[in-house]
Amino acid sequence: MxxxxxxxxxxxxxxxxxxxxxxxxxxxxxxxxxxxxxxxxxxxxxxxxxxxxxxxxxxxxxxxxxxxxxxxxxxxxxxxxxxxxxxxxxxxxxxxxxxxxxxxxxxxxxxxxxxxLPVAGVAALRSLRAAGLGPDKRVLITGASGGVGRFAVQLAARAGAHVIASVGSTARGKGLVELGADEVLIGLEGLDRSVDVVIDSVGGPQLVEAWNLLAPGGSVQSVGWTSGQPAVFPPYATVGPARSLTSFVIEGAAGADLAVLTDLAARGALTxxxxxxxxxxxxxxxxxxxxxxxxxxxxxxxxxxxxx
Known part of the structure; x- marks a missing residue:
């Protein structure tokens, strides 16, 4: 057959x-x-x-x-x-x-x-977990209008973080405030305070910008690279107070995390x-x-x- x-x-x-x-x-x-x-x-x-x-x-x-x-x-x-x-x-x-x-x-x-929910939701959940999400964190989510981004905005907001959603255009930012974003930016324009966590799905020059905004002890989780552009770090950009840039991939069985996500979605707590x-x-x-x-x-x- x-x-x-x-x-x-x-x-x-x-x-x-x-x-x-x-x-x-x-x-x-x-x-x-x-x-x-x-x-x-x-x-x-x-x-x-x-x-x-x-x-x-x-x-x-x-x-x-x-x-x-x-x-x-x-x-x-x-x-x-x-x-x-x-x-x-x-x-x-x-x-x-x-x-x-x-x-x-x-x-x-x-x-x-x-x-x-599976790839996008599990990627959002696990990358935020790996980055050390907490209620006192400032969290920047790039590519926030995409699948991973929209779930990350909601999950970070549920954890009590201050959520900054970065998108490519005004139209792409529609609905993100309703999902829990405290700020919606075009690119990183206007972001002049450091952040503790970055969930990045764009890569390229924006990844470099996000790295430069990272506070000491902060973490960038690289979950995607939709820009298709290289990220060129200037000399000494990675020298200084401890910060981390971590590559991300979903590994291991996802069933337990899927159960968490489906329960949230069924209760209307995750869209x-x-x-x-x-x-x-x-x-x-x-x-x-x-x-x-x-x-x-x-x-x-x-x-x-x-x-x-």
Missing amino acids: SVRALVVDPSAAAAVRLAEVADPVPGPGQVLVDVSHASLNYGDLNDARSGRVPVGAVLGSDAAGVVVRAAADGTGPAVGTQVVALTSGAFAERVAIDVGALAEVPHGLAPAHAVA AEIGWQGSWSRFAEAAEALRGRRVPGKAVLNVSRDER
Whole structure:
């Protein structure tokens, strides 16, 4: 048997095409999930072109759907459970998923909103945690209008921090005050006080600017590099009171953190904004909108079985 999936193909639009792949065979500690929704991340677009995901392999990390086969070892959710997961090869009609990589979707949380949480939400949660978030901190979030940024704004505000959201334009800053930002800036214009934490997804010259604003003992977490530009530090920029610039990647099972995020979202304490939603057959359109920074929040793909 086979299922449809979005696979890497350098000759296709956005380097991705719909194709038939082998039906997944779950291991003892995996459940089999029929996927209804997937969420597109900026990193997925890079994975499709960088070679990190091989040609012909299934792309994606964020999936939501229903368990159709429970784990053989007796762990994890039962058949019929709605789940959301952070797993490789997520962009397929059916996916085998480690039980530690998923969380049950609470009642009242729509799958389309749950699927917006895995990569972006876990990255925001873990990077803030690693940076030492606290109620007395000044937190700068660059690229604050994107998926990671919007979650980071909300989570930092919930922790009682003073949140400074940096965006590329006035239009991109819409709604961030309502999410908890104390200040919304175009770039870093007007920011003349030091900050304790930086969650940076822009990279390039803005990363250098943010580093220069960091207070002694502060931390920059580099979670992305959407600018595509080099970051050139002037001589002695890294000499002085102790500060840290830390590269960030999601490692290890995300299930526990996903449970935290889905609970917050179900209670209305965390908003997963969907800026684009459509059939996965429109992947190239979604990718173009995401690269063009025309998607506030997340882009969600509907995995349709009616388009064969």
